Amino acid sequence: MxxxxxxxxxxxxxxxxxxxxxxxxxxxxxxxxxxxxxxxxxxxxxxxxxxxxxxxxxxxxxxxxxxxxxxxxxxxxxxxxxxxxxxxxxxxxxxxxxxxxxxxxxxxxxxxxxxxxxxxxxxGVVDDAAPVKRKMSVRLYEDLPRVLTHGTAHAYLKVSEGCSNPCTFCAIPQMRGKFRSRSIESLVREAQQLQAAGVLELNLVAQDTTRYGEDLGHAHGLTQLVETLLRETDFRWIRFLYAYPGSLDWSLFELMAREPRFASYVDIPLQHVSANVLGRMRRPGSPSEYREMIARMRSLVPDLTIRTTFITGHPGETPKDFGELYDFVEWARFDNMGAFVYSAEDSTIAARMPDVPTRKTAERRRAKLMELQQQIALSRNEARVGQTYDALVTGVCEETEHLLEGRIIGQAPEIDGRLLINDGIDRLPKSLPAFARIEITDAHPYDLVGAVVA
Missing domain, CATH: 3.40.50.12160 (Methylthiotransferase, N-terminal domain)
Structure with a gap:
């Protein structure tokens, strides 16, 4: 038997x-x-x-x-x-x-x-939920397999782990440890694996991407990494997110200006511009320094898309401080911007600071800032009407099957607006995602509408 x-x-x-x-x-x-x-x-x-x-x-x-x-x-x-x-x-x-x-x-x-x-x-091999002794993460995962969960239109490549910036409002270093870069070799290997899986757009991410390679002794680490990725892979678009103003490398923008595959896009969370608030945040900069920085970026890369984020209601933020921030946003005319109400995080320095604006005040300031940005974003998008762009068409629109959606190079995945496509769909390849030429036909504060022309 x-x-x-x-x-x-x-x-x-x-x-x-x-x-x-x-x-x-x-x-x-x-x-x-x-x-x-x-x-x-x-x-x-x-x-x-x-x-x-x-x-x-x-x-x-x-x-x-x-x-x-x-x-x-x-x-x-x-x-x-x-x-x-x-x-x-x-x-x-x-x-x-x-x-x-x-x-x-x-x-x-x-x-x-x-x-x-x-x-x-x-x-079920591990059933106990005993607390770990060490709270801060120190590991780098350079060679473990990945399963892509969002299709093949885009993927993220994490170039480093942790953060060593001293921002008083942020608890990330307590959870993810000090800044440490992955090796260029491991990043190229993973990027090539993503390309082999069919990924079309590569987005470099970290807590502070612009510091990449500093701990490895590279003077222009991120620029060197992007140059290597451009040489060793065939991604149509490579972009980087999460730049830190205190570690910005101008060679990045020089590379961006001459390399069409390196997206003319920068995501640089400034958090505030008032010297008073930035001092309390322990972040570099001032209104004049940030104005000079933005102007230089646009001078080096005229078609640059700039995204940033700000915090309202940080401890010590006065009406004058917020006025400086509002005036700066009005001057800078960012393409994309987010604003968040300050949140006191356990065991951070800012959580112990006095003079915290009320929640109502912080929310009112945020709403005023976003109302201004909505007007700016609409104006910028309206200027795109009639222009033709390369676009990454990702698939059917979530809201209706009668539209397709995608992004132009100035729209990063998941955080920026979308491109809605309502005409010329028969010109697209049967299999999506795919790149196409799109003429912008209408504009909204955050989204664009377009037709396929090639």
Whole structure:
């Protein structure tokens, strides 16, 4: 008689990744590890998942609350389909003990230093949720596989980990450790793998991309990296996000001016311009220095798209400080801008500072700033009507199947507006994503409308 052992049930794993692109890369690494090491099926349908991973964000209060709400929503499904709940990401690094005590439905935690342990957490080898002794992450993940979760139109390449900037309002260094760069060789390998997978646009991300290579002894590290990627890959668009004004390298813009594949785009969160507030933030700059910087950028790259972000209501921000910020935005006429109300983060220097504007005041200032930016963005977009651009057409519009959507080079994925395509669709290749020539026919404050011309 032959005894046949029962088959081991295949686990169906779903993931919810919250927060920034850097966190998304971590999520894709964990999914790649799962796929390589275990007999699991990855699913986008959480109602069909036996195991759900929540990859949390801990940047500001709103992000932390979203993470907690998401964990609780999944916890309610325990025993009704979901067998295991795994929590990963930044909140694990800083609030692991609190989460363990307040949400006992969590089966296991995976910290930023232990992404490779995700398989053990999912399969149940690791059942305890004991707090880690070290809170700060120090690891770099240079050669682990990734599963792309957002298709092949674009992908993110994380060039470094951590941050050594002393911003008083930010807790990221406490969670992700000091700044440390990956090797150029590992980044080129990963970029080539992404290209082989069909990715069309490569976006370089980090807490501070402009500092890339500094710890490796490179004087112009990011420029050297981009030059190498341009030489060793065939991506149509390569862009970098998260520039820091104190470590800006002008050779980047010189390269941008002569290399059409290096996107004429800079994302540089200034956070404020008032010398008083910047001093409290422990960030470099002043209104005059930032005006000179913006002018020089546009002089070097005339078709440059500039994106930035600001914080309203930081401790010590006076009406005069906000007036300086408002006047600066009116002068700079940014293509894309975001504004956030200050959020006091645990164990940061700013959280102990006096003279904090009321929430109502901070929100009113933010609304006023965004109202101004909306007018500027509409004016800038209206100037594009009648112009023709290369565009990356990504697929069917989320809101209606009668439109396609995509982006021109001045629209970064997920954070900027979209290009909505309502005419000439028959000229596109059958398989998307793909590049096409688009004529802009209409403009909105954040989105553009266009027709395919080639």
């Amino acid at each position: 032959t005894v046949v052992a029962p088959e081991k049930p295949v686990r169906r794993v779903g993931m919810i990744s919250l927060g920034c692109p850097k966190n998304l890369v971590d999520a894709e690494i964990m999914l790649g590890q799962l796929q390589a090491e275990s007999d699991v099926v990855l699913t986008n349908d959480l109602d069909d998942a036996d195991v759900v991973i929540v990859n949390t964000c801990g940047f500001i209060d709103a992000a932390k609350q979203e993470s907690i709400d998401t964990i609780l929503e999944v916890a309610e499904k325990k025993g009704r389909g979901v067998e295991r709940l795994i929590v990963t990401g930044c909140m694990v690094q800083k609030y692991r003990t609190d989460l363990q005590q307040s949400i006992p439905e969590i089966d296991a935690f995976v910290g930023l230093d232990h992404l490779e342990k995700i398989t053990e957490a999912v399969t």
